[in-house]
Amino acid sequence: MQADTNAEARAIEWLIRQRDPLFDDWDGFADWLAENPAHNAIYESIASLDRDLDALPAAPPASVVIVPDAPRRPSRRAWFGGAMAAALVGAVSLSSLNPFGNENRIETAAGEHRTIALDDGSRIEINGASVVEIDKDRPRFARLESGEAMFHVVHRDNDPFVVETGDARIVDLGTAFNVVRRDRQTSVAVSEGIVLYNPDRDKVRLVAGKGIEARDGDRQPPVVRDVDVASIGGWRSGLLVYNGTPLAVVAEDLKRTAGMQVSIAPEAADLSFRGALIIDKNRSRTIADLAALSGTRAERQGEGWILTR
Known part of the structure; x- marks a missing residue:
């Protein structure tokens, strides 16, 4: 079966x-x-x-929400172009995300996708109905309050990139990974490189093609499972x-x-x-x-x- x-x-x-x-x-x-x-x-x-x-x-x-002049690729059912336009894919500057509010807090509406470029060359692709917070004083840090985001991190040996969500802490070792935060539960899937999940507590090491599902308050480290690399972050397309x-x-x-x-x-x-x-x-x-x-x-x-x- x-x-x-x-x-x-x-x-x-x-x-x-x-x-x-x-x-x-x-x-x-x-x-x-x-x-x-x-x-x-x-x-x-x-x-x-x-x-x-x-x-x-x-x-x-x-x-x-559709980005004007978003690039589209025609196909029999407008698969790539239609999906991309409906998803709203666009790279934007941090200063334009919330012009009337906190520029360090990025909120997306359902069905809206955003990509933000960080000063260190890393980027975050944010799915709809999500909230991501960054800190101008901590350029190698992001917090996923809710929703989903794909992180593409530029590795630095002496300056790891840290993602927090719920009570979890995810430390990059040079990688690309997808994180989902829903109902006191965190999912992590790695498509490139390596991340450490809660290195000070659970000490779970995830390589490409591996993922976890963890719930807040779990006493045991989450079980590592196999994940199809090609499907990680598939929501982007x-x-x-x-x-x-x-x-x-x-x-x-x-x-x-x-x-x-x-x-x-x-x-x-x-x-x-x-x-x-x-x-x-x-x-x-x-x-x-x-x-x-x-x-x-x-x-x-x-x-x-x-x-x-």
Whole structure:
């Protein structure tokens, strides 16, 4: 069952990549198909579902903030361009983030993405519905109050970069890593290099391809788990990948990343989701994917949707 799930996720990844007009890894795709006779059938099943979803009626997209003149790359379903525009990707100066408030506190609205460049060359990509605080007196420090951010840190041997969130302290050893803060829980996933999680207490060392889920007050160090490097920070390009995640968490991610309002009916509250979601410009396609792959039914509810069993 796990092998089939991994193959389905890989098939979805190939399908997404092939939407890019510049895709040229056909040899790699052919090699993957040849690895297992089941791969071809799984890919064809996913592709068939994708074609069926194309026939669904469009719904007005959720309200998002768009950067004027944001670069877009055309594709069959405006995958990269539409996702990027809906996500609002833009590098901005610190002084322009909150012109009428505290310039050291960056707050994003649901569906809004920001990238800030720090003086040391590091940068922070901030997902929607998130709050990040920096300190002009501590240029190698950031605090994620809530939400999600991807950190790309310039390493300095004698001056580590520190990220705080909740009661956790994450120390960089030259890396790129994604942090999520929700409901007294912290998730960390490393895509490059190494980080130390709570070096003064838990002493958990995370290398590329590893992640943790930790809850405030846990007496034991969090268990290190394997993470697909390609999926870390996927929200930046509109790809969310899950492995047995509660639907409520998926709904929270959709609100943060795409500004989508998704509710879970009580009878579906115990369901989990395993697979990959594309944040499509047509939000109805995204919710249809989620419903089809989670065994639920999606119904319009005001400006959003509700998933029922």
